[in-house]
Amino acid sequence: MSRFTGPRLKVMRALGVDLPGLSRKSIEQRPTPPGQHGAKAVRRKKSDFGIKLMEKQKLRFNYGLSERQLRRLMVDARRGKAPTGETLLQLLERRLDNVVFRAGFAPTIAAARQLVSHRHLQLNGKVVSIPSIRLRVGDEISLKPASAQIPIVNETLKDMPLIRPEWLSWDDTQRVARISHLPAAEDVPFPVDVQQVVEYYANRL
Known part of the structure; x- marks a missing residue:
């Protein structure tokens, strides 16, 4: 890291x-x-x-x-x-910390890396702590239930630094991001x- x-x-x-x-x-x-x-x-x-x-x-x-x-x-x-x-x-775009950032859970990749390292995120329903994991098509990331009210997460979701990329689908009700297809260079x-x-x-x- x-x-x-x-x-x-x-x-x-x-x-x-x-x-x-x-x-x-x-x-x-x-x-x-x-x-x-x-x-x-x-x-x-x-x-x-x-x-x-x-x-x-x-x-x-x-x-x-x-x-x-x-x-x-x-x-x-x-x-x-x-x-x-x-x-x-x-x-680079498929790294877990970047996907957490692009999904809107964190204001920067550094903040996203900290969320992952502190075990606040789930990958396909399982808690993970390795920011460098490479995600694949169909993978889903979400907050751990106990971490759902972290202030920085809620603030970022209300005021996202970037628009979510087209390769990420988002369920606003469950607050789950899914890799719909692999990202492109653009x-x-x-x-x-x-x-x-x-x-x-x-x-x-």
Whole structure:
């Protein structure tokens, strides 16, 4: 498990993009990189390596992964027959902590990870505590009955940071989310050039 405890808005400003899984805040009011020379830094052209690194960091920070975790996912993505980049994004979206976040149970992926780790969530009716579990089509997630009134959950369900993706079906009465089909690359809720990420790891695995 990877836990980032630094300034989240500063990270998003450095990467130049809002990362909904990292923070509910937005860089709209301060879009330039952090630091006294931030405005000038925008005009500097990034190297090919810098571009690849930035795209990789978007995934790492949004999904709250360590470098080792992301490398393992890339290895798994390369084993499939589908394009590596699309498979990588699908694997990231299928993580339990991300699905809990996208379903609206938590305001960020970090908060979702904490809910899972503290055993507040059920997967197919059984309590789970591993945020990295990969969900499959037909899997259902719900709150444990004893955890139904957690304030942060109820507040987030009333004011969700993102619209639920089309690949998630939602039962409002039972408050159950179900994987109706596998997510696609375009379902990632922020802009990322995943081919740059694939190329970043091409000579590092």
